[in-house]
Amino acid sequence: MRILFLTHSFNSLSQRLYVELSRDGHDISIEFDINDAVTREAVALWRPDLIIAPFLKRAIPEDVWRAHTCFIVHPGPRGDRGPAALDWAVLNGESTWGVTVLQAEAEMDAGPVWASVEFPMREARKSSLYRNEVTDAAVSAVRRALGRFAAGDFTPEPPSGGGRWRPACRQADRGIDWLCDDTATVLRKIRSADGQPGIRDRIGGVPCYLYDARREPALSGPPGELLACRHGAICRATIDGAVWIGHLRPAGEGPDFKQPAASVLDETARTLPDPGGDAAGAEAIRYEEANGIGYLHFDFYNGAMGVAECERLLDAYRSACERDTRLLVLMGGPDFWSNGLDLNQIEAAESPADESWRNIEAINELAWAIITTEDRLTVSALQGNAAAGGVFLALAADQVLARSGVVLNPHYKSMGNLFGSEYWTYLLPRRVGEARAAELTQNRLPIGAPEALSLGLIDAHFGEDGVDFSAQVQTRSEALAASPAYGEMLEGKRRRRAADEAQKPLAAYRAEELKRMQLNFYGFDPSYHVARYHFVFKVPHSRTPFFLARHRIGGMGVPE
Ligand code: COA
Numbered sequence: 001m002r003i004l005f006l007t008h009s010f011n012s013l014s015q016r017l018y019v020e021l022s023r024d025g026h027d028i029s030i031e032f033d034i035n036d037a038v039t040r041e042a043v044a045l046w047r048p049d050l051i052i053a054p055f056l057k058r059a060i061p062e063d064v065w066r067a068h069t070c071f072i073v074h075p076g077p078r079g080d081r082g083p084a085a086l087d088w089a090v091l092n093g094e095s096t097w098g099v100t101v102l103q104a105e106a107e108m109d110a111g112p113v114w115a116s117v118e119f120p121m122r123e124a125r126k127s128s129l130y131r132n133e134v135t136d137a138a139v140s141a142v143r144r145a146l147g148r149f150a151a152g153d154f155t156p157e158p159p160s161g162g163g164r165w166r167p168a169c170r171q172a173d174r175g176i177d178w179l180c181d182d183t184a185t186v187l188r189k190i191r192s193a194d195g196q197p198g199i200r201d202r203i204g205g206v207p208c209y210l211y212d213a214r215r216e217p218a219l220s221g222p223p224g225e226l227l228a229c230r231h232g233a234i235c236r237a238t239i240d241g242a243v244w245i246g247h248l249r250p251a252g253e254g255p256d257f258k259q260p261a262a263s264v265l266d267e268t269a270r271t272l273p274d275p276g277g278d279a280a281g282a283e284a285i286r287y288e289e290a291n292g293i294g295y296l297h298f299d300f301y302n303g304a305m306g307v308a309e310c311e312r313l314l315d316a317y318r319s320a321c322e323r324d325t326r327l328l329v330l331m332g333g334p335d336f337w338s339n340g341l342d343l344n345q346i347e348a349a350e351s352p353a354d355e356s357w358r359n360i361e362a363i364n365e366l367a368w369a370i371i372t373t374e375d376r377l378t379v380s381a382l383q384g385n386a387a388a389g390g391v392f393l394a395l396a397a398d399q400v401l402a403r404s405g406v407v408l409n410p411h412y413k414s415m416g417n418l419f420g421s422e423y424w425t426y427l428l429p430r431r432v433g434e435a436r437a438a439e440l441t442q443n444r445l446p447i448g449a450p451e452a453l454s455l456g457l458i459d460a461h462f463g464e465d466g467v468d469f470s471a472q473v474q475t476r477s478e479a480l481a482a483s484p485a486y487g488e489m490l491e492g493k494r495r496r497r498a499a500d501e502a503q504k505p506l507a508a509y510r511a512e513e514l515k516r517m518q519l520n521f522y523g524f525d526p527s528y529h530v531a532r533y534h535f536v537f538k539v540p541h542s543r544t545p546f547f548l549a550r551h552r553i554g555g556m557g558v559p560e
Pocket residue numbers: 010011012013127195196258302303304305339340341342343344345386387388389390409412415418535536
């Protein structure tokens with residue numbers, strides 16, 4: 001089918017649907033929902049059999065939904081309506097939730113239902129549920145709806161009971177009362193608004209939005225008081241314990257984007273004690289060992305790795321390499337493996353160019369340490385998505401495994417023609433060849449795990465969900481470590497590294513990449529700084545890039 005995606009942005013759910021439906025053989029073009037005239041133009045140009053709205057914040061123009069069947073992907077179960085479905089589900093502690101594919105009609109979310117899929121809820125951030133359970137359910141529901149639409153004999157059903165409308169979730173609905181709320185309530189409130197818009201609060205007199213909250217198992221104090229600070233996170237007491245808050249977004253003066261909590265609070269944070277490694281809630285990095293295999297978990301907020309995160313991870317990696325293990329598995333986090341440089345911390349720096357430079361050097365050090373590990377095998381296990389430098393960092397390991405639902409963006413170009421480093425010019429072609437490396441980095445499209453496997457970018461994909469994936473990673477890792485071929489594989493890796501080094505030293509790849517990056521950071525062309533500013537400040541799109549809006553290529557005066 002010829003399908004038009006009409007979407008607010010090409011977010012994780014839209015990307016996953018795009019790769020899954022393209023794999024099913026559908027022909028998809030994408031238009032951002034900018035205004036009604038642009039939508040009408042896109043429809044006229046693409047002449048779709050069907051329009052799908054994976055992530056929409058406004059209604060579709062009436063003449064469009066009257067003339068074309070439009071599927072709305074609603075992140076709520078059948079009968080649920082309104083713009084804050086998932087927020088309410090987390091806030092109310094629902095035990096099951098769902099995704100419904102509705103046909104667009106005049107009343108928002110009240111159209112007939114083409115398919116709906118339910119799932120059990122998990123105690124997690126709204127954004128984590130969205131990227132995992134909601135996205136998986138959306139893929140199933142849209143596939144089912146498409147099958148019914150294609151068959152032509154299905155009459156969409158009215159939503160049960162006329163539908164329950166729930167309004168936007170306001171700050172008054174979920175503001176924290178630190179003198180009354182227990183830890184579970186505080187966590188639920190913060191998670192219901194994480195990633196957007198965040199819970200508005202005031203800390204040390206600073207108005208801000210709260211994100212990235214975790215339970216603190218040991219510390220406690222007078223409710224509402226700040227107790228500790230570690231790795232940029234702050235610990236605040238509740239009536240029955242405490243929570244760590246990793247990120248804040250200033251709500252008054254100051255740049256309006258998320259940053260590590262301590263850098264927003266600055267003076268206040270500096271006076272707080274650091275409880276050291278005992279404060280489990282503040283640790284994004286965790287190492288564990290089982291049956292002679294090391295597992296290094298790194299769950300950085302939004303997969304962003306600033307200088308401090310890279311340095312801490314490098315320390316943890318080196319410590320893990322001192323352990324007597326045959327295999328070291330780099331697990332990343334449940335939501336993201338890595339999204340490369342922390343663009344928010346770069347934007348917040350006094351000199352974003354200098355901070356970009358420090359950040360790329362720090363991530364390169366980590367990549368170098370992984371590539372040059374010769375005394376054991378290494379595996380990157382991608383439970384969650386990865387993008388830009390995060391993908392290439394994963395390729396530094398000997399094997400790359402991914403959960404089947406993972407989406408990868410192995411390119412930097414969308415960030416203002418950033419050239420990229422992380423030794424990608426060495427790591428990518430050696431896996432996929434020069435021609436495919438050029439294609440992947442230039443065409444800027446997301447790819448699914450099966451496509452990544454067929455390109456040779458990864459070595460295997462499996463796993464229904466994160467839990468299933470992690471269990472299978474462990475089984476496979478144990479088999480690899482115990483394999484009679486282990487010794488030969490390790491020897492083969494050393495030989496290959498030595499041969500590669502003799503042909504062209506790693507230092508030469510790095511120097512060439514950094515030369516290009518220096519131009520991106522300090523050169524005449526400001527594209528990277530502009531693109532990063534737009535990304536960090538979430539500047540609304542003013543047009544859809546041509547690599548997504550295929551209907552605009554070659555038409556309407558746009559050159560081929
Ligand atoms: N630095 C800082 N924040 C980042 C980030 C990065 N490298 N990558 C993603 N994020 C943040 C986004 O700002 C967003 O923040 P929010 O929680 O305030 O909404 C969140 O992570 C999720 O990203 P979003 O784009 O909304 O969702 P997605 O799951 O659809 O992500 C990506 C798709 C990863 C392709 C997109 O975020 C991206 O292009 N990231 C930048 C990658 C990059 O260029 N890295 C630097 C070069 S190495």
